[in-house]
Amino acid sequence: MVMPRLKPFSGQEPKAASPASEQKPPLDLSHHYSRVTKARQESNIKAFYKYFAIPGIGNLAGGLPNASYFPYDTLQARVALPDRFEPTSTTSTTFSPKSTESRIASEPFARIVVPRESSSSDPSSKIDITTALQYGQASGYPPLLSFVRQFTRENLHPNVPYAGGPEVILTNGALDGLSKAIECLSNSWDKTRDWVSDREGVLCEEFSFMSSIQSMRPRGLQIVPVKVDLEGILPSGPGGLEDVLENWDISKGKRPHLMYTITIGQNPTSGILSVERRKEIYSICTKYDVVIIEDDPYWHLQYPSAALSEASARNLPPPAPVTTISSSQKSSGFPFLDSLVPSYLSIDTDGRVVRLDTFSKSIAPGCRLGWVTAQPKLIERLLRITEGTTQNPSGFVQAMVAQVIMGPQSNDRNSGPTGWKVDGWVRWLEGLRGNYERRMQIMSAVLEEGKFTIQQKRMANDEDAEWAVVKKAEMYNFCWPRGGMFLWLRYNFDSHPLVGQVDGPRLAKALWVWLTRKPYLALVMPGEIFDAVPGSTTSEGWRFCRICFAAVEEEDVQKVSIGFARGVESFWHLRKVKDIEGIEAWAASEEREQQGVTDLGAGWAC
C-alpha cells in the first residue's frame, strides 16, 4: 500500500485581513525552545518518501500490519442532529424555566458509518477504517486535520495578523497540548543540581487550573502568579503583569518567558478577558518577550446575559456590550462566532501566541482530542515532539469525529448517514452554549437571592450571652459567570459571628465540610485548590469556592444551589466555637475511614 502524497494542509487559504503586502511574518521564537526540542530532528525516513509514490511499487519497506486483519468491518454511531439543543439569545435575559432536554431516546438523530474502505480518492475526505486504523500522520488524520485547519483559520481566527496565518496540529486533548508546548518551550530545572539563575518561570493567573499547574511544576519551573480581577490578568498595578516583570528579582531565577492563561470562562474565576485588556497585556508580553500559552476550552461558552442579569438583579444600569469583532475586520461568516470575544491570536502580530483547543467541552472529554494553533515553525517543533511520543490521536476518535462533522450530506434528516458540516458544527456549539447558559442563570439567580442573612449582633464576648441587634449581613458575593462552567464565589467571613475567635482559613474549611452534610449535601471545590502557589502567605484562595453548574442534571441545578445557599446561611448562624470544633471532629473521623482511595481520574482535577 502506498500512502497518498499529501500536501500538508489542503484547506483553502483564507483571505488576509489586511493586504498581504502589509503583513509581516511571525518572529523567530527559536531562542525560547528547550535544549531537547532544539535537538529533535526530522525522521531520516523522509528521504525515501518519493519512492513510495512510484506507480505499482511493491511496498516491502514500511512496517505496517495488513489493514484487512483489523477486526473492525465498520464503525457506526447514532448521533445528535446539530439542532438538538436550543440556543440562547445574545441580548435577552429571558429563559424558559424548564429544561430543553427531553429523553435522548426520543430525540431525532442521524446515523454515521465509517466503512471498511471509502471510495474517495481525496485524502481529506476519505474517512474509512483502512486509513483511520492504520498508522497515521503526526499532524492528524487528514480529513479531520483539514476540517480543523480550515475552521481555525477561516472561522475561529480569521484575523490573525501575521503573514501566512497560523498552522495547527492535532493533540490528545488540551493537557497533552500544554505538556508538549511546555516541553517545547522550557528546560527542566532542579534545585539540587542547577543554578538558580537558570530557573525558568511561567506567569499565570493567581487562581488557575490546578492540573495545568501540576503538570508544569515537576519540571522545576517557577510558577509566578499575577493578580486578577473579574476579567482576568491585571496589566498594571501592584502584582499586575508589568509590576511582576519590571520588578523581577533575578536572584529567584530567570524572568519568566512564558505565560499560561485561560482567558475565556477562566477556571476557576469564570472571567472573560476583554479585547482592550488583551491588547494591553500583549504589548507587555512583546516588551518582555513573553510567549503566551492560551488555554481556551470554553471559548464557545460565553454568556452575554450574565452581565445583564446581574445588573438587573442588583438594580444597576445595564452594562455596555463587550467588544468583539470590529467592522474593519474579516467576519467569521457566522453571527454566533462574530458575537464572541476573540482569541489572543487575533492581535498576535509577533506570532508569540500558542493556543490550546480541545473537543472536551464541545464533543466529550473522553475524546482525548484537541489541537494547537500557532505560527508554523512552532507547530513544526510540536510535530517532532508528537512523532516521538503520542504519534497521533486514536484513529477511532479521529474518524468518528470527522464523520460526524464531515460525513456525506443527506436531505432526509432521520435516516442515512449525514454530516453536520461547518454550519451544523457552529449550530451545535450554539446549542451547547444555550444549555450551559440556562444552567448558569438558574444557579446565579438562586445564589443572588441567598447572599444575605439576618444576624443578631453579639452583645458580649461571653458565648452564651444575649443576642439582640439585628443586622443584614452579606455572607458572600460573586459575579454572574461570564463564561465557562464555574461560578467563583467569595465568602465574606468578616460578617461571620465567629470572626475574631476562629481564623478565616479554619472557618472556610469547616464551612466546606458543613455544606457536604445533610440536609445541604452540596459539594463544592475549595478555593485554595486553585492557588497558583499553594500555601503562600499571599494566597487568597481560601476565601473562595468554585461551584460547577455544568455536571449535575439540569433539573437538579436549582435544588443543589438552594441546598448550598441554605447551608451557608445555617453556617452563618453558628455562634459557638464548639460548633466549629464539632464539625472538625466529624471531618477527622471521616479521614480515618479513608482507605484504598484510588485514581478517580483527571476529571476531578478540572
Add this chain to the structure above:
Amino acid sequence: MVMPRLKPFSGQEPKAASPASEQKPPLDLSHHYSRVTKARQESNIKAFYKYFAIPGIGNLAGGLPNASYFPYDTLQARVALPDRFEPTSTTSTTFSPKSTESRIASEPFARIVVPRESSSSDPSSKIDITTALQYGQASGYPPLLSFVRQFTRENLHPNVPYAGGPEVILTNGALDGLSKAIECLSNSWDKTRDWVSDREGVLCEEFSFMSSIQSMRPRGLQIVPVKVDLEGILPSGPGGLEDVLENWDISKGKRPHLMYTITIGQNPTSGILSVERRKEIYSICTKYDVVIIEDDPYWHLQYPSAALSEASARNLPPPAPVTTISSSQKSSGFPFLDSLVPSYLSIDTDGRVVRLDTFSKSIAPGCRLGWVTAQPKLIERLLRITEGTTQNPSGFVQAMVAQVIMGPQSNDRNSGPTGWKVDGWVRWLEGLRGNYERRMQIMSAVLEEGKFTIQQKRMANDEDAEWAVVKKAEMYNFCWPRGGMFLWLRYNFDSHPLVGQVDGPRLAKALWVWLTRKPYLALVMPGEIFDAVPGSTTSEGWRFCRICFAAVEEEDVQKVSIGFARGVESFWHLRKVKDIEGIEAWAASEEREQQGVTDLGAGWAC
C-alpha cells in the same frame, strides 16, 4: 454524578507460581528515577474523594461537562468473529498456498453496541458512552483495564517471580509507553551545559527500531549498541553486553543503567531471544543494575515453522524446539500461549523489567492503545506522568476494544452483540499469527530460491574484457524470520562483480534504487536506517535490508518477493562502473523532484 469508588484493579489475584512465602518483593528502583519524576506529586484533590461518595450529594465540585450533552447516542461496530482467520500448526510446515482471506463482506461477523448508559453497577463491566466519553482515570478505562490486568497477570505472564506480581497502566501505544518510561527513568543531558560524567546511556541492539531510538536521542542520552546474533543481544564476547558494561569508559558518560530491547520478532532482525539467553542477560543486568525496557509488539507472532522450513530448505537436520514454559511453572491456560517464548517478566526476580505492550499489531495501529507492565511502584510513577500529559487513552477506542473483547456473550453467532472473552481473544491472536506465518513462509521460500546466481568471473581489469569462468555466487543470505513482520537480509557484496571498484555502501545504495525501478518495483528498507548509531565507523547496517511481509496484500507477497529476487540478480549482473553511475544519476534527478514532501506518518518509521 458521583464517580464510583473503585478498587484500583479489580481482577482476580493470580495464584503464585511458587509459594507466596518464598517470593520476595521487587527491588526499590527509585534511584533510577529522573529528577522530574521524583518531583511529581499526587493530586491534592485526592483528599476530597471520600466526600464524592456521600449518598445524595450534589456534586458541584468536579469540572465535568454534562454527559447528556455528548452528541453520541450509541457507538456501534461490525466486527470479526475471533475465528475469522485460520491458525497454523506449531509443528507442521505445510501451508495452504491460497490465502485464507476471502472478501470481508462475506465473512461472518458480530455486532457490538456501546449504549448511552449501561445498567451494570460494576465499573469493571459497565461499558457505555456516559462513562467512556467522560473524563476518565489515568490508569485506564475500568472495564478495559480490568481485562488487560487480568490477562497480563494470569495468562500472558503467570510466572512473574516477585511477590504480589506486576501492575499495569494503559498507554497511547508502545511509543507513548516508551517515552513515559524514558521520562521516568532518565534525565536529559546537553553537551553545551552539562558535565560528560552526568550523561546517561541506553543499551540497545546494534540494529534497532528507529522511531524508538529517535525518541530517546534528543534527550541527550547516549545510545550504546550491543552486538546481536540471530536471537538478539549477545551476553558475552567482543561487543556483547558484559564486554560493554565491564569495559565502560567513564570519560564518555555514566555507565548505562537502561536497556531498550525488542526480544521477539526483533525489528529489524526478526530474532527471538531464547529463555536461556534471557537468563544470561538478566543476570548481567542485575550485576550492573540495569533496568530492562522490553518492547514487545510481536509477542504473539512467533513462527515455530521458520526454523523447520529453513533447515529443510537447506538440507540440514531439524533444529531442537525452543524452550518455552517448564513443567514446574504455572500454565497460561492456553496451549497457544504456553507454546510461545515468554517475556523477561517471567524471570524478573528483581522487578527491573518494564514491558511495553500495544494493540497495534493485534487490533490496529490506529487504536493508539497499549499498556505497560512493571512492578507497582514504577507503574505509580507512570500514572503521575500520565496525569500530567495524556490523561488517558481516548474513550472511543477504550470502549470499542473493551466491548469487542468483553461485550455480553451471545449464543447466536451472527446477530446480536457478543464479546470474544479471553478465549476468543487468544483465538484471534492465533489466527493472526497464522496469517502472518503463511506470508513469512511464502516470502522466505521465494528468497531462499533466489539466493544464488551464476556468474562469469572477470578475466582482466579492463571493463570491456572477456568473461569466462562460471561460478555460483551467493548474493545474499538470511534467516527465515522466527517472529514479527520482517525478513532481515544480508547482502554478500563480496560476490558482486564490481567489488573493489565500487565500495560497499555505494553499491548498497545503488542496489536499493535499482530495486525500485521497473520491472522489479520492490521497495525495501535500507539497513543503515536501523543502525543504532548512524554513521559510526563500526555500523554495519548498509550490508542489510529489511523486508516487510506484513503490509502488501497476501496474493502479492509472492509476486513482489520474486521481483525483489530478480532485481538483485540483475544487479549482480551489472559489470560496469558506468552502470552504477547511471543509477546514481537517475536517483539524483529524482531528488530534485522531491518538493513539498510532508509528514506521511509514523507508520513508515516502523
